[in-house]
Amino acid sequence: MKRVVITGAGTVNALGMNAPDTMSAMRDGICGIGPLEFRDVERLTIQIGGQVKGFDAHHAFSRHQVSLYDRFTQFALVAAAEAIAQSGLDFTEELSHRSGVILGTAGGGISTSDDNYRTVYEEGKNRVHPFVVPKLMNSAAASHISMEYNLKGPSFTVSTACASSNHAIAQAFEMVRSGMAPVMIAGGSESMLCFGGVKAWEGLRVLSRDACRPFSANRNGMVQGEGAGIFVFEEYERARARGADILCEISGYAMTSDAADIVMPSKEGAARAMAGALTDARINADEVGYINAHGTGTMANDKTECAAVMDVFGEHARRLMISSTKSMHGHLIGGTGAVELLACIMALRDGVIAPTIGYQEPDPDCALDVVPNQARKAKVTVALSNAFAFGGMNAVIVLRTPQA
Amino acid sequence: MSTRDQVIAILADQAFLDPSDVSIDSTLEQLGIDSMGVVESIFVIEEAFNISVPFNANQPGAADFDITSVASIIAGVERLRAEQA
Incomplete structure (x- = not known):
């Protein structure tokens, strides 16, 4: 069995637009939870969340890309760019043929569904944008990462609700440990903070109206967040041989x-x-x-x-x-x-x-x-x-x- | 149908019981309604009476809507109907 290490990390979430800023905010105990801002939010009972604010898709992507990427794909691509840049890897030749990407997501392109249901049901239109399906499919983020970085090995998306990312990470780890892949990109992405995404959770009566207070006796529920975390999992000897910065080992x-x-x-x-x-x-x-x-x-x-x-x-x-x-x-x-x-x-x-x-x-x-x-x-x-x-x-x- | 009979009918339906077998003093637990059943019952009550019930599954006792017994739920619905009329 091979040893597996992490040689790159990237994220977008309510605490930061990259891994160093996020860890700095965690160190400082910053709360990224605040008032939600999106269409129809006033119709929700729950109006707080860990929303990513100040994320400019048009800065990160071309106009064509924005029309093709749901927000969960945008988060995943930005986080992947950070992780892969940190790893210093270039996926060419044999490495590209054996490396892939496994992501977790529960809702996939849920805001794309939400927007387009609104178009046909609420606004009564009979026409939707041609990219609805490629935007909303749960595997879209993994596909776009594979395309962007020339990853031609095993790639797929797993969906196990709140454990999706850990299942994805476990699977990627197993592929590197077994020798099936020298490098795998893995993590997860979610962007459920839209009217339908929060309304559905509201129905279950488990969301807090004021704060997420884990383990505190007066806790009163969860608070939704959004964003992505993407990591580079690499076989240890390979990482060491090329002098990569090893963030930690997965064992x-x-x-x-x-x-x-x-x-x-x-x-x-x-x-x-x-x-x-x-x-x-x-x-x-x-x-x-x-x-x-x-x-x-x-x-x-x-x-x-x-x-x-x-x-x-x-x-x-x-x-x-x-x-x-x-x-x-x-x-x-x-x-x-x-x-x-x-x-x-x-x-x-x-x-x-x-x-x-x-x-x-x-x-x-x-x-x-x-x-x-x-x-x-x-x-x-x-x-x-x-x-x-x-x-x-x-x-x-x-x-x-x-x-x- | 009175509010009382409607609430009993809703809870009986959740508990797979005949309304005549639902005692006003029963707790939801005694009727065999679990936490998911409580949340669903409240949803059905909200729809039936067109009211909004303040209920958080994390604090079933803390909300100002008492779900201790069939009687307390009826009282809560009557109060909310008056308030939200």
Whole structure:
């Protein structure tokens, strides 16, 4: 089996237009959640979100490209450009034939659907733009990245609701580890902050009207976000030989299914995912210094997740740090695990643990060190990234500082 | 149909019971209505009475709409109908 490292990272999200700015905002405990701005927002009960503001598609892309790219594709392309530039890779010849891109998304081009449903249903028009299908398809972002960077190997999109990015990352990792691909681009993208995208979530009655406060006793729900996180996964010896800057190593993962409920989380399914990931990575539970929690800020997720952590880590659960950066960038749904991977990289590479902001009251059901409100300096060698989706599809990634 | 009978009919439908088997003192849990069923019941009530029910699944007890029992839901609907008329 090959070792796998990350040699490039890129993002667009409510905290920043690139990875350094995002990590800086996480370090400073900045809240990227604010009033939503889009058509018909006044008809929503929930009017806050982690919206990407000041993103100028016309600056990043040509007029033709803008007409062809849904916002989730735009985010993915900008994040991929950053990640691939950082890696220094040029996909030519053999490398291009064996490298691909795997992305996670839950909604795909949902704002394209929203806009065009409005056109035909509300405005009563009988004609839509010819690019509706290539814009809205869930695989559009992965396709455009493959085209932009000449990636001719295995490429596809996975959709497992809130765990989409982690499933995508796990799959890309497995391809590099097995030797199937020398390099894979992976991550996720989501742009669900449009009228229909928020209205649908509103119906479920799990969104907060004021803030995302994971693990806090007075938490009252999740807050949606948007954006993308894209990474370059590369075989270790290859990265070392070309002198690449290694951000961290990925050492294992596990995927489990609760097989139980379409919305309620399961402690057992989450625990099996964390324990399975540690086994896969051949890492002892007491080596884990930081967990980037799924931490949605709902009553059900946070207490279930903490109970699962207690089950897996025992006494060590009280010594490790666990934080939810969703408090800052919101819940990016299918893109969330990718943006949250940046908090893991920051912990491992920079020794800075991102905080859980908005934390106000201790909850006895979440009695762990949730790094409340302020970032912390700490030396961490192993970090976990948790994602536990609606429908009980779980994926946990294990990352570590690169070993010699 | 009275508000009371309509609410009972809606909850009975959710619980797969005959309305005559729904006691006014029952809790939703006793009727076998789970958290998803609660959210769906509230949606059906909103549609039936054309009202907006303040309910957050994360704080089922905190909202000023009491879902403790069939009786408390009826009282809540009657109040909201008066307020939002």
